[in-house]
Amino acid sequence: xxxxxxxIKKQGIVVSEQILNVDSFLNHQVDxxxxxxxxxxxxNYFGGKNITKVVTIESSGIAPAAMTALNLKxxxxxxxxxxxxxxxxxxxxxxxxxxxxxxEYQLTASKKYIKEEDHILFIDxxxxxxxxxxxxxxxxxxxxxxxxxxxxxxxxxxGPGRSKLEQKGYDIYSLARIKKLETFGTILFCE
Ligand code: G4P
Numbered sequence: 653x654x655x656x657x658x659x660i661k662k663q664g665i666v667v668s669e670q671i672l673n674v675d676s677f678l679n680h681q682v683d684x685x686x687x688x689x690x691x692x693x694x695x696n697y698f699g700g701k702n703i704t705k706v707v708t709i710e711s712s713g714i715a716p717a718a719m720t721a722l723n724l725k726x727x728x729x730x731x732x733x734x735x736x737x738x739x740x741x742x743x744x745x746x747x748x749x750x751x752x753x754x755x756e757y758q759l760t761a762s763k764k765y766i767k768e769e770d771h772i773l774f775i776d777x778x779x780x781x782x783x784x785x786x787x788x789x790x791x792x793x794x795x796x797x798x799x800x801x802x803x804x805x806x807x808x809x810x811g812p813g814r815s816k817l818e819q820k821g822y823d824i825y826s827l828a829r830i831k832k833l834e835t836f837g838t839i840l841f842c843e
Contacts, residue, residue, distance in 0.1 A: 656828045691722055698800065744794055770795075782812060804826040
């Protein structure tokens with residue numbers, strides 16, 4: 653998606669060869685016009701798959717996922733990183749280790765919101781190591797729902813995430829694929 657790539661080039665800050673800061677439009681402040689277009693793009697790509705629900709992980713996945721759900725006219729389910737005190741019904745959990753942040757969390761969902769008959773589209777802001785996406789997939793598949801696709805706003809293609817997911821045969825659509833982050837600030841995209 654050209655507009656996204658231009659914004660990454662203009663506003664993205666290379667923190668290190670591993671980390672890109674996009675706080676100005678995705679992770680802290682949110683460019684809602686861009687999110688609207690992202691939602692349309694994902695909805696166009698995955699539109700033929702009879703999606704019944706969009707699933708994301710709190711918090712930065714919510715904006716692009718909500719816009720996608722709006723376009724597909726389906727609900728959005730946000731997976732929690734710990735069980736809220738208000739979640740009293742039956743729930744499922746899986747442990748996710750964040751490679752980037754070096755922490756661990758319990759990805760949590762109420763059972764009643766993921767059903768066997770669901771056709772799910774998973775949307776997230778970043779794909780790096782792929783562990784959070786794989787955690788979400790574990791919950792989805794534990795409930796016997798079908799994962800129809802994975803939509804990623806920014807993929808760090810130098811990380812192992814895509815190949816881990818491709819090995820499992822999922823349809824992955826990333827709007828911007830970064831080949832390399834250079835310490836002096838250059839951001840290189842995949843062709
Ligand atoms: P994975 O999602 O591919 O497995 O990667 P990992 O566990 O390593 O990433 C953990 C968190 O770090 C996620 O956010 C992910 O979006 C974010 N992240 C990974 N690489 C980058 C990067 O280069 N830049 C930025 N800005 N974020 C990155 P999170 O902890 O879920 O945070 P949030 O959604 O609450 O903002």
